[in-house]
Amino acid sequence: MSRPTPLRGVHETLGATLTDFAGWLMPLRYGSESIEHNAVRQAAGLFDLSHMGEIFVTGAQAGEALDHALVGYISAVETGRARYTMIVDAEGHVLDDLIVYRLAPDEFMVVANASNYPRVAAELTDRASSFDATVDDRSEQYALIAVQGPRAQAILGELTDADLDGLKYYAGLPATVAGREALVARTGYTGEDGFELFVAAGDAEPLWAALTKAGEPYGLIPAGLSARDTLRLEAGMPLYGNELSAEHTPFDAGLGRVVRFDKPGDFVGRAALEPLKDVPPARRLVGLIATGRRVPRHGYPVVVAGDGSVVGEVTSGAPSQSLGRPIAMAYVDNGLSTGLAVDIRGSHEAVDVVELPFYRRKK
Amino acid sequence: MSSIPDDLQYTKEHEWVAGIDDGLTLTVGITEYAAEALGDVVFVQVPEIGTTVAAGDAVGEVESTKSVSDIFAPVGGEIVEVNQTVVEDPSLVNSDSYGDGWLFRIRLEGTADDLLSPEEYTALTSGES
Numbered sequence: 001m002s003r004p005t006p007l008r009g010v011h012e013t014l015g016a017t018l019t020d021f022a023g024w025l026m027p028l029r030y031g032s033e034s035i036e037h038n039a040v041r042q043a044a045g046l047f048d049l050s051h052m053g054e055i056f057v058t059g060a061q062a063g064e065a066l067d068h069a070l071v072g073y074i075s076a077v078e079t080g081r082a083r084y085t086m087i088v089d090a091e092g093h094v095l096d097d098l099i100v101y102r103l104a105p106d107e108f109m110v111v112a113n114a115s116n117y118p119r120v121a122a123e124l125t126d127r128a129s130s131f132d133a134t135v136d137d138r139s140e141q142y143a144l145i146a147v148q149g150p151r152a153q154a155i156l157g158e159l160t161d162a163d164l165d166g167l168k169y170y171a172g173l174p175a176t177v178a179g180r181e182a183l184v185a186r187t188g189y190t191g192e193d194g195f196e197l198f199v200a201a202g203d204a205e206p207l208w209a210a211l212t213k214a215g216e217p218y219g220l221i222p223a224g225l226s227a228r229d230t231l232r233l234e235a236g237m238p239l240y241g242n243e244l245s246a247e248h249t250p251f252d253a254g255l256g257r258v259v260r261f262d263k264p265g266d267f268v269g270r271a272a273l274e275p276l277k278d279v280p281p282a283r284r285l286v287g288l289i290a291t292g293r294r295v296p297r298h299g300y301p302v303v304v305a306g307d308g309s310v311v312g313e314v315t316s317g318a319p320s321q322s323l324g325r326p327i328a329m330a331y332v333d334n335g336l337s338t339g340l341a342v343d344i345r346g347s348h349e350a351v352d353v354v355e356l357p358f359y360r361r362k363k
Numbered sequence: 364m365s366s367i368p369d370d371l372q373y374t375k376e377h378e379w380v381a382g383i384d385d386g387l388t389l390t391v392g393i394t395e396y397a398a399e400a401l402g403d404v405v406f407v408q409v410p411e412i413g414t415t416v417a418a419g420d421a422v423g424e425v426e427s428t429k430s431v432s433d434i435f436a437p438v439g440g441e442i443v444e445v446n447q448t449v450v451e452d453p454s455l456v457n458s459d460s461y462g463d464g465w466l467f468r469i470r471l472e473g474t475a476d477d478l479l480s481p482e483e484y485t486a487l488t489s490g491e492s
Binding site for chain 1: 402403405406408424426428429431457
């Protein structure tokens with residue numbers, strides 16, 4: 001049985017199509033995923049992301065413990081700011097991609113993916129054991145609601161006195177929203193401006209209701225995982241299980257910049273990753289735009305047009321609302337950028353290789 | 364609850380078939396139930412006019428944001444007409460599954476076996492939901 005989030009009743013009332021995702025019963029869409037996608041690009045969308053994991057690391061050496069446990073330079077993150085980072089195994093393979101928020105000098109919140117957070121919590125506990133730091137998986141206590149889109153700030157501004165203008169991208173601070181305590185973060189997974197609100201599970205329903213009411217004049221609508229996936233794909237953001245996995249290093253995914261060899265001390269994966277930093281990976285992650293209308297999907301082979309030899313594999317694909325064409329991310333043999341096709345159920349459909357992201361919001 | 368018109372027949376693969384009573388040319392589409400399950404349809408591939416198919420052959424596909432499904436021939440026969448309008452505007456499969464969202468017409472050869480009545484299709488879909 002899939003686990004429901006604290007907002008299950010809301011989703012059912014809204015008539016959501018519910019789906020199992022990483023063991024959670026999640027809203028796939030409420031009506032049309034295309035309308036939800038466009039609402040986030042043009043106005044705002046409201047997401048239930050309560051399946052994500054929140055793991056707290058506290059103590060005098062919390063920063064040093066995370067420097068050792070993760071590839072990022074976490075002790076250098078200022079209080080109130082956040083970092084995108086990863087946890088890798090000793091071979092340098094990605095166990096999860098994470099966002100770490102520094103809530104106080106000695107308090108960090110690690111946000112992990114739904115399918116991975118029990119493992120991440122266990123690894124962090126193990127890796128922090130020789131430091132003065134405590135790892136506490138509080139995922140069960142938290143709900144996560146995201147407001148994403150160009151009107152997100154105006155909507156949230158109706159419900160909080162927090163200085164949203166002063167809240168930078170990848171920053172997060174405690175605030176009161178609609179009378180409830182929340183950690184308000186300017187982060188997201190859609191390529192738009194927006195906020196993620198970490199709240200006590202019991203506050204999720206009233207906060208959702210308040211956001212729905214405040215957002216109505218701004219065109220805010222609830223949006224499901226389907227829209228979230230097409231939004232993040234357009235924004236070129238990796239999804240664990242697709243672009244990232246225990247088969248890949250951060251370098252394979254073009255995310256070597258998150259591995260901070262310049263930080264002090266050893267970290268798990270350093271010895272395996274250091275030799276890779278100046279070596280081009282055999283396959284690199286690229287963007288593909290299909291010239292036809294059929295959609296390259298996860299697992300489809302990338303081939304050389306004409307001879308059909310397999311030179312890669314699609315990791316994610318979807319029709320793009322913003323481009324009007326199917327788009328995909330794929331691992332493709334290094335050096336190949338023209339004359340490629342995707343084998344779509346036996347037929348070779350031409351694709352153009354492009355740099356990521358596909359979509360960048362206007363500032 | 365999606366609608367299941369009582370003047371059509373159905374397949375287990377969620378196609379509808381019209382025209383069994385009035386002759387040899389049958390119109391085929393996918394049901395509203397299937398269209399809702401797929402989500403927003405973005406691509407439709409219809410069979411070529413003039414091809415002869417057997418019942419159960421994969422003759423096309425319907426692709427949505429999240430998934431792709433084969434369209435199967437509900438009966439054997441020759442494809443005599445395809446709906447170019449739905450190829451140009453696949454969203455018709457969602458907005459008018461039983462009308463402008465029809466997919467192709469087939470001239471029946473042999474008999475139409477194994478089609479489901481509206482009651483049988485209703486039972487099938489209520490079992491799945």
